[in-house]
Amino acid sequence: xxxxxxxxxxxxxxxxxxxxxxxxxxxxxxxxxxxxxxxxxxxxxxxxxxxxxxxxxxxxxxxxxxxxxxxxxxxxxxxxxxxxxxxxxxxxxxxxxxxxxxxxxxxxxxxxxxxxxxxxxxxxxxxxxxxxxxxxxxxxxxxxxxxxxxxxxxxxxxxxxxxxxxxxxxxxxxxxxxxxxxxxxxxxxxxxxxxxxxxxxxxxxxxxxxxxxxxxxxxxxxxxxxxxxxxxxxxxxxxxxxxxxxxxxxxxxxxxxxxxxxxxxxxxxxxxxxxxxxxxxxxxxxxxxxxxxxxxxxxxxxxxxxxxxxxxxxxxxxxxxxxxxxxxxxxxxxxxxxxxxxxxxxxxxxxxxxxxxxxxxxxxxxxxxxxxxxxxxxxxxxxxxxxxxxxxxxxxxxxxxxxxxxxxxxxxxxxxxxxxxxxxxxxxxxxxxxxxxxxxxxxxxxxxxxxxxxxxxxxxxxxxxxxxxx
Numbered sequence: 001x002x003x004x005x006x007x008x009x010x011x012x013x014x015x016x017x018x019x020x021x022x023x024x025x026x027x028x029x030x031x032x033x034x035x036x037x038x039x040x041x042x043x044x045x046x047x048x049x050x051x052x053x054x055x056x057x058x059x060x061x062x063x064x065x066x067x068x069x070x071x072x073x074x075x076x077x078x079x080x081x082x083x084x085x086x087x088x089x090x091x092x093x094x095x096x097x098x099x100x101x102x103x104x105x106x107x108x109x110x111x112x113x114x115x116x117x118x119x120x121x122x123x124x125x126x127x128x129x130x131x132x133x134x135x136x137x138x139x140x141x142x143x144x145x146x147x148x149x150x151x152x153x154x155x156x157x158x159x160x161x162x163x164x165x166x167x168x169x170x171x172x173x174x175x176x177x178x179x180x181x182x183x184x185x186x187x188x189x190x191x192x193x194x195x196x197x198x199x200x201x202x203x204x205x206x207x208x209x210x211x212x213x214x215x216x217x218x219x220x221x222x223x224x225x226x227x228x229x230x231x232x233x234x235x236x237x238x239x240x241x242x243x244x245x246x247x248x249x250x251x252x253x254x255x256x257x258x259x260x261x262x263x264x265x266x267x268x269x270x271x272x273x274x275x276x277x278x279x280x281x282x283x284x285x286x287x288x289x290x291x292x293x294x295x296x297x298x299x300x301x302x303x304x305x306x307x308x309x310x311x312x313x314x315x316x317x318x319x320x321x322x323x324x325x326x327x328x329x330x331x332x333x334x335x336x337x338x339x340x341x342x343x344x345x346x347x348x349x350x351x352x353x354x355x356x357x358x359x360x361x362x363x364x365x366x367x368x369x370x371x372x373x374x375x376x377x378x379x380x381x382x383x384x385x386x387x388x389x390x391x392x393x394x395x396x397x398x399x400x401x402x403x404x405x406x407x408x409x410x411x412x413x414x415x416x417x418x419x420x421x422x423x424x425x426x427x428x429x430x431x432x433x434x435x436x437x438x439x440x441x442x443x444x445x446x447x448x449x450x451x452x453x454x455x456x457x458x459x460x461x462x463x464x465x466x467x468x469x470x
Contacts, residue, residue: 022046027150317443
């Protein structure tokens with residue numbers, strides 16, 4: 001594309017895991033109008049051991065990097081060389097993720113539009129059997145010296161990229177990738193594609209602000225840039241409102257999807273942005289409780305009372321009566337529960353669902369108490385918002401030296417925030433509470449935590465002593 005600059009990048013590393021392994025060499029060729037207008041390359045001291053298999057593959061030894069600059073010393077060069085460029089690499093996720101992780105360790109968010117020549121090659125040359133760099137070098141008979149050295153691979157990737165951009169069938173796809181899918185006609189007057197391209201590709205929340213700095217929309221995503229771009233990709237009522245009202249976009253990184261969900265809910269209720277529809281509800285006056293009838297069958301009921309008589313157990317709260325009824329109706333449908341015992345109907349004999357074959361007869365004693373109660377209890381696992389115990393939920397932080405944390409005490413959400421990684425061994429609850437933001441819990445926050453605990457197998461939970469409540 002005429003006038004667009006592309007930074008073709010290749011790196012060599014100590015291993016394959018970004019965040020753990022380090023970069024030992026980087027090369028960049030800046031291409032404009034199919035000509036290389038600038039190049040950059042350097043070995044990098046990784047400040048760690050280079051495995052023998054990496055040295056064998058790349059030819060880069062420990063001795064070769066011992067007097068070379070460390071990453072923080074050349075970080076500004078990388079920013080400068082790739083400024084206003086689309087970041088291009090063969091398997092771009094590998095190179096881009098490594099570079100972003102190294103910048104992240106310095107407390108800097110590195111963000112560029114990206115293109116992957118593996119993906120582009122599959123689209124431009126669909127008849128080829130493979131699309132690895134080695135195969136493409138052989139197929140196109142590219143002369144390469146020092147294979148698996150950064151600049152040699154950059155020059156080979158540059159040759160392939162030029163071939164791709166000359167494919168007439170691929171121009172539209174290329175333009176779509178570069179534009180992030182954004183339609184220029186949908187952008188607010190003060191927002192540009194470039195300003196969106198500079199947003200981070202990390203988990204967090206974003207604020208769309210009007211001329212006065214008031215938040216008119218708050219959202220969250222594991223990739224802020226991608227999510228914001230999607231708002232301006234197609235016509236909708238929401239896109240039209242954003243086009244009219246939005247003057248600026250800011251963001252706050254959270255390190256993880258859980259913390260993004262949690263903070264988004266808190267911020268929407270705090271600012272009540274006009275475009276947001278979901279999650280603006282602050283009060284949840286309708287509650288579902290469970291109890292047992294005289295025959296021993298477990299029952300459910302909806303009430304506006306904050307507390308019920310002895311024998312009733314709280315399960316969940318809802319913003320409207322319709323929401324509570326809707327949740328119970330889904331439980332009936334999914335688990336063949338009795339609408340009478342669930343509290344949605346008040347027939348004196350068999351419920352209507354039994355008459356149409358959707359209730360197994362607990363309402364008239366045809367199903368045993370044990371069987372019905374077991375099925376009901378299984379369904380309540382997806383309904384209950386109750387939390388139990390005292391513990392810290394630990395998630396990734398915004399940088400390598402911190403962790404996201406949510407504090408639960410005696411089943412109640414007490415605080416959230418970010419803790420330094422080396423201070424997680426707290427001696428008492430007061431120390432934890434001091435370093436976290438207090439939060440007024442609600443049904444939605446409890447639901448976020450319940451859903452997280454149920455779905456995440458690798459969650460990190462640190463039990464803490466429950467404080468004594470007088």
